[in-house]
Amino acid sequence: MEKMREAAAHWVLMHKHPFSILEEEGFNFMMKLGLPDWQKISRNTSKADCVAVYELEKKKLKNLLKNVNKISLTTDLWKSKNQKIEYMVITGHWIDSSWKLQKRVLSFVHIPPPRKGVEISDAIFKCLKERGIENEIFTISVDNASNNDVAIRLLKDTFSMSKNLVCAGKLFHVRCCAHILNLMVQDGLSQIVDITDNIRESVEFVNRSDGRLLLFADIVQQLRLPGRKLFMIVEQGGTQHLRC
Structure with missing residues (x-):
């Protein structure tokens, strides 16, 4: 039992x-x-x-982290829709003795608003201290939010005192490429918002009725168009994403 x-x-x-x-x-x-x-x-x-x-x-x-020489971190913050609570997750990435990439969640904590840079910095450093890797940090990847910039600057100043940062900390702050790409896409979509709105309304109009869906399928067959799914704009985290 x-x-x-x-x-x-x-x-x-x-x-x-x-x-x-x-x-x-x-x-x-x-x-x-x-x-x-x-x-x-x-x-x-x-x-x-x-x-x-x-x-x-x-x-x-x-115990596993005791054998890690250098570890890189990624961290992100978001708000739970169901609980209405804001969280931060810290993930560690490192190469083990067998040259295999390892990834582990190091911390998953609640950070109440307004989530200032000082609070983020303190939460990250506390996590590293508890796991005994505060002197093994290589890089930290975050998105481009201003509070993250403040947090990373504070952490860099703290770690610089021990002189354990590679290349004097020039590689310490890594900006998230996915976030940068998302900002570029959102900026591009904002220029064609009228077109995407029309597409969304058209898709919703067709999907609202089984008869319209059958008529749409008949038109596709009559025009001998290749099989395609309708495009829909899906709301995620306050931003719009095109998905087929």
């Missing part, structure tokens, strides 16, 4: 199930058939087991 509790905790974490799923009658009926000695696990017990798994994995990661 102890092994099953551990497995249940991993299952909950792996699939993001609520702790209360282990209290469901149907679930416990199924488990009792497969394991007569099965004992119902309460949501509080499940929560405690999941925290125990997290602490164990945290220790394993800290």
Whole structure:
């Protein structure tokens, strides 16, 4: 039963199930058939087991990082739509002794607004300090938000005191290429917003009725056009993305 509790905790974490799923009658009926000695696990017990798994994995990661000479970081901030809470995740990237690229989530923390550069800097440094890698940082990649610029500048000043930065910190701050590319695309789309709006309205008009969809398919066949899906503009994080 102890092994099953551990497995249940991993299952909950792996699939993001609520702790209360282990209290469901149907679930416990199924488990009792497969394991007569099965004992119902309460949501509080499940929560405690999941925290125990997290602490164990945290220790394993800290031991793994002891063999890392240089590590690069990526970090991002976003707001959860469901919880209305703002988070920051810090991910570490390094090459191991077998020359394989490794990637691990180092921290996932709640940072309340207004998320100033000082607060971001403190959260990152606290994470590095807890994992014992504050002197092993190679680069940090962030997007072009002004608060990130402040945070990186503060961190660079802090790490420069120990003189552990490669090339005197010239390579320390790496701007996210994906974010730069996204800004370029959004700027380009803003120039054709009238066209994209017309496309969106047309697609919504056709998709609003099964009859229109059938008529659209007939027209495609009559004109012998290659099979294509309709384009739709999808809202993601306040920006618009074309998707087919």
